[in-house]
Amino acid sequence: MIYKRLISRLDIKNENLVKGICYEGLRVLGDPKSFAQFYYEDKTDELLILDAVASLYKRPALFSLIKEFSSDIFVPITVGGGIRSLSDISSYLKSGADKVAINSFCFEDKGFLESASKEFGSSTIVASISVKKDKQNGNYCCMSDNSRTNTGAILPDWIKHCMNSGVGEILITSIDRDGTQKGFDEDILRFIPRKVNIPIVLSGGISSYSQILTLLRNQDLSGLAIGTSFHNYALNNISTLNSLVNNGSSFQRIQRRTTSLPANISNRLIKDFIHDQLASEKNLLRP
């Protein structure tokens, strides 16, 4: 029995935290370290740091950012974006990353996931799959290069390829829902093969307590990565929370009457909610 995970997702462009909608129209939200520090203090389980433009320039560029995180943030960090070689992976690990997420290059070199898993251990390698629904036939197409290129691969075939490559984890992002806060597209779940024997994390559009609960209760899913909804909360609370924690004051709880909230979510509040109000579900997330 282990807890499911809430993962704070940060999309980075150059030195900024950004967020787009369906991977487009990137808007600058602020300084990545402040947000990452906020999420750490807000009891996030992990951080997912994605370079929003790396595969465009075909190089990873977050080394110094990750190094900066490592001096104050002591939860696992997964980093992705533009990883194209074993030495890219090694450089990220030396900078303080625990796991790397790889998407685009896997389509150029179909053996890359396997060699990376052998070299670094399967638990270091996350296969990142970004999917867009084909409205004509209902298939989910795997996209690369920050959702610009249709690779021709579809779910569930590409999930099977990733599994057979020996990776430790799979991250599936709904491009159609990314940044929209319209909820994760649960239709994607029908395209996840029955017996996937490695952890699966979902991302894209998650914005309500009720969907978070539904997805966390699903035995096949291990975690959820949330961007916009966490950023909205952070933007309203960043200076307040950091100063409260530094002063040693306890965080003020806000009682919610319903399970459905505006799209503005705190790691700590949802964990408190699950533990205090849903005692039978308290094993879903660590307190």
Place this chain on the structure above:
Amino acid sequence: MKISIVDYGTANYLSIYRAIEKIGFTSQITSDPRIITSSDLIILPGVGAFQTAINSLKISGLFNLFQDLQHERYFLGICLGMQLLFETSYENGCCNGLGFLKGDVRSLSELSKSRKLPHIGWSDLILTSSHQPIRISESDKCYQMYFVHSYFCNPDDTSIITAKSNFYDMEYPSAINYENITAFQFHPEKSSINGLELLNCYFNSL
């Protein structure tokens, strides 16, 4: 106190280095036998394959050096580092470890079949009665640490187990302590405030 973090391959050593720094100690990431010999505490960190790590230790001469230092220095094993302390691992066949502790290393799938592996995420620590130096507060509050592994350690002498954790409905050792040797299956450097407090308690107990 002089602390060495043993570098035996490709992994994130920076986090444990920073965690140690955060709690007010200094350390060196090294594979230099002279630096390691002159250390008081030798940390075996890491994530990755058992065989690869052992091969790396043999090539660098550290495998034999550690045999000489076994009773002369404090050792702290983290995750893969904990597993290396034992006699044998059954990861990808059979491989001999440092042999400091009697017992072997087995797949979590032996505890509970058809479960997702690796075991990635936060899990409760259940302290056993002999739980020094792992107690981090006066209360008996349960606390969570971050795990990422597919194998677990199986000591012959179960009295050295200071904490257990659950893999679904089965328990396995998540922390051990025997004389000068301490080891954690989880990553204290990735376990937020509780992990840092645990490291602090451990270092202050030496």
